[in-house]
Amino acid sequence: MMKPRVMSFCFAGLSLIIAAACSAPPPREASRPAPRTSENYVLTQGQTVTLAPATTLKLERINDSRCKAGAVCVWAGHISYRFVLTDKQGESSFVLAEDMPGAAKSVTKNGLVFTLQGVDPAEPPPLKAPAPDYRVSLRVNIAQPI
Template sequence: MNKLLFAIAAACVFTGCTAAPTKEPPMQHKRNQTVALLPQTSTTLAPDTVLRFERVDDSRCPPDVVCITAGKIVYHFTLIFPVGVEPFTLEPAEPTYISVQRPDLVIALATTPPPPRPTNAPPAPPSAVRLTISQPATESP
């Protein structure tokens, strides 16, 4: 009886080890997708491409202060590839980025930044940024 159980268990283990793993479809099969990321989180865009949301720098003028400059909000990201990393930023004035290492990969802000907070307000909890991940349209032959 023990030999039979061992044989069944071994068959299950060996069959499971030889089965082909399922993979996320590569980016080229996903024309457009929207992702939401919190600071210090990542998402896999393709088997060899990860997008990491690093941080937000917000120097915008609070509503209860008179400022010399309006300031701006800048979102910092890193694309991670097997051959290296590609840091980039997005902001409302420049909301789109085309990857240098993967020119078919276009990342754009799909979120409206929250309004600046008054100086006496407690810090806001981290908020997610929404991005549209797409490829430029290609002409068919």
């Protein structure tokens, strides 16, 4: 049988071990960046960006049929943007535009929502000027895991 002093010492030691184990910080996990749920991109014609591993987006073409500054036009025209999304499902294309019949400012493709934010320059170029180097702003939101 243990003596009372030895037993007290054992309980005290056991209490210290339990207290140390409970107050110790949890083991460190490898830090992982928070997954992105949305991102803004600015693209020029022909530019490709990586949205996720094995997922890219290319601004394939800009079509600007808006009435040029200084021209006489029977209709205002529109500007549209053709994109190509490449991912594990293959390639798919879509068009974004603000005021074009049959196109929308936002579209959902393969779990991603693409929303047109704007274009720079916003105004059509002058009548005899070369086409500007457009910069298209686009927001990409994750609608479901990709």
